[in-house]
Amino acid sequence: MELLKHRILQDGRCYPGGILKVDSFINHQMDPMLMYKIAEEFINRFKGTHINKIVTIEASGIAPAIMVGYVMQLPVVFVKKKKPKTMENMLSTVVHSFTKDRDYTVCISNNFLTADDHILFIDDFLAYGNAALGMLDLAKQSGCTVAGMGFIIEKAFQDGGNTLREQGIHVESLAIIDNLDNCEIVIR
Amino acid sequence: MELLKHRILQDGRCYPGGILKVDSFINHQMDPMLMYKIAEEFINRFKGTHINKIVTIEASGIAPAIMVGYVMQLPVVFVKKKKPKTMENMLSTVVHSFTKDRDYTVCISNNFLTADDHILFIDDFLAYGNAALGMLDLAKQSGCTVAGMGFIIEKAFQDGGNTLREQGIHVESLAIIDNLDNCEIVIR
Numbered sequence: 001m002e003l004l005k006h007r008i009l010q011d012g013r014c015y016p017g018g019i020l021k022v023d024s025f026i027n028h029q030m031d032p033m034l035m036y037k038i039a040e041e042f043i044n045r046f047k048g049t050h051i052n053k054i055v056t057i058e059a060s061g062i063a064p065a066i067m068v069g070y071v072m073q074l075p076v077v078f079v080k081k082k083k084p085k086t087m088e089n090m091l092s093t094v095v096h097s098f099t100k101d102r103d104y105t106v107c108i109s110n111n112f113l114t115a116d117d118h119i120l121f122i123d124d125f126l127a128y129g130n131a132a133l134g135m136l137d138l139a140k141q142s143g144c145t146v147a148g149m150g151f152i153i154e155k156a157f158q159d160g161g162n163t164l165r166e167q168g169i170h171v172e173s174l175a176i177i178d179n180l181d182n183c184e185i186v187i188r
Numbered sequence: 189m190e191l192l193k194h195r196i197l198q199d200g201r202c203y204p205g206g207i208l209k210v211d212s213f214i215n216h217q218m219d220p221m222l223m224y225k226i227a228e229e230f231i232n233r234f235k236g237t238h239i240n241k242i243v244t245i246e247a248s249g250i251a252p253a254i255m256v257g258y259v260m261q262l263p264v265v266f267v268k269k270k271k272p273k274t275m276e277n278m279l280s281t282v283v284h285s286f287t288k289d290r291d292y293t294v295c296i297s298n299n300f301l302t303a304d305d306h307i308l309f310i311d312d313f314l315a316y317g318n319a320a321l322g323m324l325d326l327a328k329q330s331g332c333t334v335a336g337m338g339f340i341i342e343k344a345f346q347d348g349g350n351t352l353r354e355q356g357i358h359v360e361s362l363a364i365i366d367n368l369d370n371c372e373i374v375i376r
Contacts, residue, residue, distance in 0.1 A: 059246035
């Protein structure tokens with residue numbers, strides 16, 4: 001997606017340790033017009049796939065997911081990082097965050113993820129793929145079908161993309177970063 | 189907003205202790221088409237107000253905020269509940285959550301909230317108003333102008349609405365719940 005690649009090269013910033021900061025337009029300040037274009041591109045990439053629900057994980061996945069849901073006229077569910085007091089029937093799994101170096105439990109109500117669902121999972125980043133693997137575990141517990149997974153940015157030098165594709169998941173990433181060596185952004 | 193009131197009465201559920209659960213269409217599973225209508229209503233309520241940026245707090249505020257930003261063609265920033273490693277110039281404040289009975293620190297980069305900004309703050313719920321008061325503190329630190337605060341649902345029997353309006357804030361709530369006594373939803 002040329003518009004996105006251009007924006008990453010223009011406004012993204014690179015930090016030692018393979019960190020790409022896109023907080024001026026994707027995951028802190030957000031550009032809603034770009035998010036809309038991103039949603040259109042995801043829909044294009046998954047054209048012809050049977051999808052009845054969009055699922056994401058809080059917080060940075062919510063903006064692109066709600067846009068995809070809006071354009072496709074489908075409900076959107078976000079996986080929560082904390083269990084609400086009032087959630088009764090819950091599926092949960094543990095996700096390891098490399099960025100924050102800790103494990104956390106994520107959950108989703110099984111009222112909103114069932115064996116009848118064909119979900120498209122949307123998130124901002126695919127790095128080591130831990131959030132996505134957590135999603136696959138929740139999906140397995142619910143019996144739902146994972147029709148696809150779409151990421152705004154994939155870091156190809158970390159391993160998440162390979163892991164998911166080897167499991168036969170249809171993965172689409174709108175910008176693939178080949179490396180961030182010497183703090184230079186190299187986009188495929 | 190009649191559409192919203194109708195939906196709350198139809199799909200909202202009431203629990204002892206003044207809890208209103210709207211997790212099938214607002215804050216866990218989300219209805220993007222309703223979010224779009226909500227955004228249009230907010231824009232209508234703040235017509236004629238000078239606004240250059242939408243601000244919200246993760247996670248449930250993001251969906252309505254990004255829709256408002258999309259329709260108004262304005263950037264959206266979400267206040268974070270955890271400080272990212274790579275955030276350098278940060279404003280922070282402590283917010284007390286009555287629902288979760290704990291204090292937490294929220295933060296926003298001062299690159300994205302400055303004295304030049306005229307912000308519209310959007311969130312899903314106004315109850316005791318603690319998140320909104322945290323926002324006012326961040327706004328004060330940055331020197332920005334709070335042009336208004338919009339909430340999808342206000343619980344009028346808790347005190348946030350009064351507190352904010354007494355400070356001269358322009359508050360708009362799209363559905364005002366007068367009480368939830370005996371687990372019955374009474375909407376103004």
